[in-house]
Amino acid sequence: MPHVVMTGIAVRRLTGGVTEFDVEADTVRRLISELDRRYPGLGQQIDESMAVAIDGEIFQDAYLQPLKPDSEIVLIPKIGGG
Amino acid sequence: MSYLDKAALKVVGTRPIRPDGVDKVIGRASFGADHTMPGMLWGKVKRSPHAHARIKSINIDKALKVPGVHAIVTSADFPNIANEEAFVGEGPMNFRDLSRNCMARDKALYDGHAVAAVAATTQAAAEEAVELIEVDYEVLPHVIDVEAAMASDAPVLHDDMFTQGVDPKPSKPSNVAKKITFAKGDIAKGFAEAEVVIERKYTTQPVHQAYIEPHACVVAIAPDGQATIWSSSQGQFMVRAYCAKLLAIDIANIRAVPAEIGGGFGGKTLVYLEPVALALSKKSGRPVKLVMSREDVFRGTGPAAGGVIEVKLGAKKSGRIVAAELVLKYQAGAFAGSPVGPGCMCAFAMYDLDNVHITGYDVVSNRPKVAAYRAPGAPNSSFGVESCIDELARELNIDPLAIREMNGAREGTKTPYGPTLVNVGYLQTVEAARNHPNYSIPLGPNQGRGVASGFWFNIGGESSAAVHINEDGTASVVEGNPDIGGSRASMAMMAAEVLGIPYDRVRPVVGDTASIGFTFLTGGSRVTFATGMAVTQAAEKVVEQLKSRAATIWDISPEAVEWKDGKAFPAGANAGSFEPLSLADIAIKSGRTGGPISAEVSINAQGAGPGFATHICDVEVDRETGHVKILRYTAVQDVGRAIHPSYVEGQMQGGVTQGIGWALNEEYIYDKDGRLENPGFLDYRVPVASDLPMIDTVMVEVPNPRHPFGARGVGEVPIVPPMAAVANAIADAVGARMRDLPMSPPKLSAVLDEQDPPRLAAE
Numbered sequence A: 001m002p003h004v005v006m007t008g009i010a011v012r013r014l015t016g017g018v019t020e021f022d023v024e025a026d027t028v029r030r031l032i033s034e035l036d037r038r039y040p041g042l043g044q045q046i047d048e049s050m051a052v053a054i055d056g057e058i059f060q061d062a063y064l065q066p067l068k069p070d071s072e073i074v075l076i077p078k079i080g081g082g
Numbered sequence B: 001m002s003y004l005d006k007a008a009l010k011v012v013g014t015r016p017i018r019p020d021g022v023d024k025v026i027g028r029a030s031f032g033a034d035h036t037m038p039g040m041l042w043g044k045v046k047r048s049p050h051a052h053a054r055i056k057s058i059n060i061d062k063a064l065k066v067p068g069v070h071a072i073v074t075s076a077d078f079p080n081i082a083n084e085e086a087f088v089g090e091g092p093m094n095f096r097d098l099s100r101n102c103m104a105r106d107k108a109l110y111d112g113h114a115v116a117a118v119a120a121t122t123q124a125a126a127e128e129a130v131e132l133i134e135v136d137y138e139v140l141p142h143v144i145d146v147e148a149a150m151a152s153d154a155p156v157l158h159d160d161m162f163t164q165g166v167d168p169k170p171s172k173p174s175n176v177a178k179k180i181t182f183a184k185g186d187i188a189k190g191f192a193e194a195e196v197v198i199e200r201k202y203t204t205q206p207v208h209q210a211y212i213e214p215h216a217c218v219v220a221i222a223p224d225g226q227a228t229i230w231s232s233s234q235g236q237f238m239v240r241a242y243c244a245k246l247l248a249i250d251i252a253n254i255r256a257v258p259a260e261i262g263g264g265f266g267g268k269t270l271v272y273l274e275p276v277a278l279a280l281s282k283k284s285g286r287p288v289k290l291v292m293s294r295e296d297v298f299r300g301t302g303p304a305a306g307g308v309i310e311v312k313l314g315a316k317k318s319g320r321i322v323a324a325e326l327v328l329k330y331q332a333g334a335f336a337g338s339p340v341g342p343g344c345m346c347a348f349a350m351y352d353l354d355n356v357h358i359t360g361y362d363v364v365s366n367r368p369k370v371a372a373y374r375a376p377g378a379p380n381s382s383f384g385v386e387s388c389i390d391e392l393a394r395e396l397n398i399d400p401l402a403i404r405e406m407n408g409a410r411e412g413t414k415t416p417y418g419p420t421l422v423n424v425g426y427l428q429t430v431e432a433a434r435n436h437p438n439y440s441i442p443l444g445p446n447q448g449r450g451v452a453s454g455f456w457f458n459i460g461g462e463s464s465a466a467v468h469i470n471e472d473g474t475a476s477v478v479e480g481n482p483d484i485g486g487s488r489a490s491m492a493m494m495a496a497e498v499l500g501i502p503y504d505r506v507r508p509v510v511g512d513t514a515s516i517g518f519t520f521l522t523g524g525s526r527v528t529f530a531t532g533m534a535v536t537q538a539a540e541k542v543v544e545q546l547k548s549r550a551a552t553i554w555d556i557s558p559e560a561v562e563w564k565d566g567k568a569f570p571a572g573a574n575a576g577s578f579e580p581l582s583l584a585d586i587a588i589k590s591g592r593t594g595g596p597i598s599a600e601v602s603i604n605a606q607g608a609g610p611g612f613a614t615h616i617c618d619v620e621v622d623r624e625t626g627h628v629k630i631l632r633y634t635a636v637q638d639v640g641r642a643i644h645p646s647y648v649e650g651q652m653q654g655g656v657t658q659g660i661g662w663a664l665n666e667e668y669i670y671d672k673d674g675r676l677e678n679p680g681f682l683d684y685r686v687p688v689a690s691d692l693p694m695i696d697t698v699m700v701e702v703p704n705p706r707h708p709f710g711a712r713g714v715g716e717v718p719i720v721p722p723m724a725a726v727a728n729a730i731a732d733a734v735g736a737r738m739r740d741l742p743m744s745p746p747k748l749s750a751v752l753d754e755q756d757p758p759r760l761a762a763e
Helices: A010-015 A028-038 A042-049 B021-026 B095-102 B123-132 B146-150 B187-193 B236-247 B274-284 B294-300 B340-347 B378-396 B400-407 B426-435 B487-499 B527-554 B583-588 B645-664 B722-734 B745-755 B757-762
Strands: A003-006 A020-022 A050-054 A057-059 A072-077 B041-047 B053-059 B069-073 B085-087 B092-094 B114-120 B134-139 B176-184 B196-204 B216-221 B227-231 B254-258 B288-291 B307-315 B321-333 B356-364 B447-456 B461-469 B475-479 B506-510 B561-564 B567-570 B597-605 B611-621 B628-638 B696-700
Touching (some): A003 A010, A028 A042, A028 A050, A042 A050, A072 B340, B041 B274, B053 B114, B069 B123, B095 B236, B095 B274, B114 B123, B176 B340, B236 B254, B307 B378, B321 B340, B321 B378, B340 B356, B378 B722, B400 B447, B426 B611, B426 B628, B461 B583, B475 B487, B475 B527, B487 B506, B487 B527, B527 B561, B527 B583, B527 B597, B628 B645, B645 B696
Parallel strands (some): A003 A072, B041 B288, B227 B254, B321 B356
Antiparallel strands (some): A003 A020, A050 A057, B085 B092, B307 B321, B447 B611, B461 B597, B561 B567, B611 B628
């Protein structure tokens, strides 16, 4: 199942310090729902201010994006630009 | 579909003239300040003369008596917005802060902060009335410098600001809005293994985006509440959304029309004037025009963040970096929200490092709220990191490109901020730099060469585009992004390539918010990637319709039709024998075959693909004056696939030019009272043409497989390496390591004086 990593320390407070975990999910939407179920508030945090890097590619607001069973998921701050 | 076979392309990769070029060259293009309306009033903003002051009262009685004055607004005319953050513009935006930045409420937080605005029949009346508005201030202690603002005894700007990201939550408010940390590996173990440790502190100054066109808008709100906004911005949908939020108006009641834009570079990704003009128009019942002066722009709009960059590197004597630690203290201006996050994430993204620890602080002070500027946050942190790597290379006597090759990010590198890199072209940029003739040109006395690299993520996002086939066989493309860097040309080229018709048969336009689906603003180097993807998909849908119409004309199955070189052909002998139908042949009969041929596509584009660059800078230092002359500058960049190579090169050259300005001269100068002393281009020194040589560009093309033509964003990363490249070249030229920007003649001269006292004696 997809492996989730969080590198930003601030968001780890919502997970009680846990930084890596496996999540049963096949889309970004289901990933966020499952994370919010495990760690209440984390789903909203992701929705509002985070991007999801899937196997190295950064996705923003992409509920439909499929996840592979061995996907590496990294939660990072959303990216803007100039 | 994919169009990655470069040899098969007929339009993409060529260099046609941009569709908006003639209008802009002959002065016919309509910018924000050019729009007028019958009955229009002139607006003028009154700004605080104090860096930090409580607004005790505002008396408008005298100002209202000025003949011709129709309305005066203060914060009382704006809804008091709750503390609410959302990602609408180019970063998380707190609408309460945005509202209070447009019009101060309770406190003025910087010199130039808007405190009131007037609308009058003439500019003179508006200016007279502004002078007669009486603001009773209680002047408060102020703080400008970032580290001074972090001190425990600093004047606090916001009583409700408690540093986020620290446990436990602080009991006292401070100017540090947020602390963020990224970590990878074991930093202590890394330094324990190091054979060489180098630790340095660097500083950068806030700099303005220095777009040539000041902010301007005309706003008209009708008695039924429907508003129209004409303005110069990087996103008409952003203007609409922000104004709706700040004035509590339904989005459907606002139509935002994009004017041509005379530069933005990130600085026009938020609003300053539009909500104020909207409030004035609402109050007066008349259209209102607001135009900033250059002084207004400098005093009242967001510069890029400056900051402090503390770098500590541990390495083996071979040059392999085994530990990297970074502390960033970024200025946010008067409200929280500096780009310290991307600064942290970009700093070491060019390198494959095992042990990294990065800490960032977002710090408010009594300066204008910062705004985005190309690759926001990355230039500062990269100045520190790329300078420090150069210092390390010199200490170890290793070629600066060799140390970057040794430690460089490659396919599969795990970045310090987490994701594993894919489709990266960093090492290709280093190799191309090494092979460039400019890297081996001999240097003379007081001349030096520096190199530096840079990274930017690039983004995609929501984009809409429409392709319409006209009855004569030409095509119209409607995009939702203001055209800042030649995107109309790129959109037309991609549509022409897919349709199989010449570029000049396609006319692109930028639609207003009622003419095209939602499109995220022009920024983050996203337009050619994301909106180009929408245009390509819309053109492909049109091709499917064209094939279907040809099938109707031939009375065969649409599957039996193929599209090639702008014509429909029967797909093989079984389809029948028909003369090919051109796009014009099909278009003229569109009424008989089903009606107009058009398609609109709205997408949320993903997979923008990272951008990497490596730059080489040659300088000559005048030891008498401290003046630095740029002899040569070579920018190498992975651009994915260049849709219009000239505009890609233009982005690279523009980014380098702005980076050189940041490196050598640009800075805000405040007096002891926190008032800006150089709010104009005479005293705020941006590079001019005579300061620079032609900047050489090398486009490394590692196609982005996510984009149909392989495009990556190109507008951000070229501003990332220049500051360190220039500093490294100066160090190479005269042995003076400049760690504090700008490296202006007085500063460099002072360093040279210390280094070379006999020069003073000789004088």
